Amino acid sequence: MLFIFISILFINCSGDSDSGENQSDTPSNLVINADIVGTSVANPNGDGSGLVNFNVTADNATSYKVLIEGQTINSTTGVFSHTFTQSGTNTYTIHASAYKGNKFISSTVNITVYVVSTVVWSDEFNTNGAPDSSKWSYETGTGNNGWGNNELQYYTNRPENVVVDNGVLKITAKRETYNGSAFTSARIVTKDRYSVKYGKIEMRAKLPAGGGTWPALWMLGNNINSVGWPACGEIDIMEHVGNDLNKIHGTLHYPNHSGGNGVSGSVVVPGVTTSFHLYSIEWDASFIKFYVDNQLYHTFNNNNETPFNNPFFFIFNCAIGGNFGGAVDPNFTSATLEVDYVRVYN
Structure with missing residues (x-):
């Protein structure tokens, strides 16, 4: 009409x-x-x-x-x-x-x-313990649960793998035998609790170090259960692999652009595993712009033919190995993704 x-x-x-x-x-x-x-x-x-x-x-x-x-x-x-x-x-x-x-x-x-730009939703991670259950839930298990790119970790809800401590969300990947997997980690989502369509989204994070680590701050379309992936769309605000130190990726996945065929941009940012940096997007019906420390490095031209005009929910995780994470350093024992906050502006 x-x-x-x-x-x-x-x-x-x-x-x-x-x-x-x-x-x-x-x-x-x-x-x-x-x-x-x-x-x-x-x-x-x-x-x-x-x-x-x-x-x-x-x-x-x-x-x-x-x-x-x-x-x-x-x-x-x-x-x-x-x-x-x-x-x-x-x-x-x-x-x-x-x-x-x-x-x-x-x-x-x-x-x-x-x-005026105002915060319409956030998690400042200021309460020690488990992530706020009114905002986050856990996705546990291996790729057999409906995700995975030949990754090696088992996602748990244990405090050893995910906890809020001293104002920071910590997702820790560990080398340990657990339920048949050689590594553990965590994956938390706002699915069925919070989603957003358009706005500025900002996250301050310090990334894990080590070959084989694959941390991500990303989003999926709310309609994934009805239309599946990649029809629901995927917005990867930040991805990093330890085998390619300091290279930050921002990527869109949607029909005809799944897997390694995503529409992606990247930038090298020194010190992402040793200090906190800002990872953000600006998103509307015309574009999705990707930034690190407020510096633009990738622009996607949005339109009404893409799935990026619907509400999306957040996912924070740290995978190990897999198609993108690559070989795991034999000396790897554990590493932690630390998130200071996530904020959504109108």
Whole structure:
């Protein structure tokens, strides 16, 4: 329906669907008024709330359709409000049509709105013990449970493998025999607890060292149970392999881009295993941008044909070996992925 509506706006902007009938019944004098809340000399684009009050009017109109950010708003009065959520100062094109029966007139207006960047969800990992059960659950077992790339670890929920300690989430991979596996580690997820569509996502982390380690801070589409992978989409905010020290990867997986065919970018960042660094993405309907320490290194052009326009949940884990992790150092005993916080901004 969205495609059809946009097409009508552009093709029939003259305003009459039947030129052979009486033109006096066609709406006229269409005006789109947008009151951006909190505008002032100091804040010409609003107070940062993103709230805009609209009043669309036209002579001889009985109803209105307005297209904002891909959303169609139907109104008999033309009076409604919309809250923009993309942080920063952004310009939006508002498409409006006034109707009387099958006759209409259309117009557009551009507005620039400022939205202050605020944290809408986070985990600061400030409470010692197990990860917050209102935010995280465990995925345990081996790749036989539905994941795995020939990895060697057994994921557990034991404090030896995952714990919050002194303000930091610690996921520790160990060399030890456990339930038939030669290594243990942990994998925690926000599935069924929290998911996000669009925004800025930031994580501060220090990565494990050692050949064979494969830590990841990443996301999967909420609809994975119904459509499967890679149809659900995968956003790898940060991946690192100990056998390629200090090389950070940001990757998108989706149909025709699974496995080693993901759309990926990488950057070398000295000291990722010895100090904390910021790993982040900015994500909207047009792009996904990957950063380390606020430095852009990869941009993916998003569109409505990809799965990256749906809610995604978080996954934090540290794998051992496998197709990407590679050979494990014979001297490896244990290493820890440390996450100071994860924050989601509007």
